[in-house]
Amino acid sequence: xxxxxxxxxxxxxxxxxxxxxxxxxxxxxxxxxxxxxxxxxxxxxxxxxxxxxxxxxxxxxxxxxxxxxxxxxxxxxxxxxxxxxxxxxxxxxxxxxxxxxxxxxxxxxxxxxx
Numbered sequence: 001x002x003x004x005x006x007x008x009x010x011x012x013x014x015x016x017x018x019x020x021x022x023x024x025x026x027x028x029x030x031x032x033x034x035x036x037x038x039x040x041x042x043x044x045x046x047x048x049x050x051x052x053x054x055x056x057x058x059x060x061x062x063x064x065x066x067x068x069x070x071x072x073x074x075x076x077x078x079x080x081x082x083x084x085x086x087x088x089x090x091x092x093x094x095x096x097x098x099x100x101x102x103x104x105x106x107x108x109x110x111x112x113x114x
Contacts, residue, residue, distance in 0.1 A: 009056030028086025
């Protein structure tokens with residue numbers, strides 16, 4: 001991976017973290033859905049975020065730290081939905097987000113070992 005690509009991925013990773021917060025805490029009437037099941041949206045969003053961390057931060061942070069941090073972040077943002085009008089937290093969505101992050105971390109680890 002080129003240094004430029006890694007730097008872009010690092011910036012994209014943190015932009016994804018911010019986007020996760022904004023999209024997770026939007027009031028219900030401001031939400032735009034993809035048409036996929038909510039748990040699937042969560043899994044894909046967290047998988048994409050973890051992919052950016054794997055590309056941009058693997059050498060600095062490893063894979064376990066960002067993966068575990070994203071698992072906690074998924075739970076924290078779900079709990080934060082108590083404060084958002086019309087939203088309610090769902091354990092299924094937090095678990096789907098965590099599963100997406102962990103799946104990509106495990107895949108990135110397997111690829112790096114090849």
